[in-house]
Amino acid sequence: MTVVSVLIVDDQVPFLRAMSAVIEETDGFRVVGRVASGEEAIGAAGALLPDLVLMDVNLPGMDGLEATRRLRLCTPAPVVLLLSTYDEDAGARFIAECGAAAYITKSAFGPDRLREAWTAATA
DSSP: OOOEEEEEEOSOHHHHHHHHHHHHHSTTEEEEEEESSHHHHHHHHHHHOOSEEEEESOOSSSOHHHHHHHHTTSSSOOEEEEEESSOHHHHHHHHHHHOOSEEEEGGGOSHHHHHHHHHHHHO
16 A cells, blocks of 8 residues: 655644644555745655645745645645635635645544545545
8 A cells, every 4th residue: 555645734733733643543644744834845845755745824934825836846746735724615715826736624634534635636
């Protein structure tokens, strides 16, 4: 079975821990890095070459939307899933702005939603 390598980007430690726990509970997914800013995400993605980036929308400095736009220019480009506390309606606007594969509210993020989003993005 292929393991999906995941980079988590969030500036709030409780959310980093929660997302890490979800990844650890989900068969076939493995955390390869955790960073707290958009700038760090760009550097870590270049060094770690994750398959998947879980990207918070609101970050200090470069926000998650700009970081996602830049990650999409990488070769190979990781799949980016946006996460935030904004409602689902805001997610469609965020995806249109930056080209992320999907948006999941932080309150709805769990193993099933992670697998569904990954499957849809890589189908």
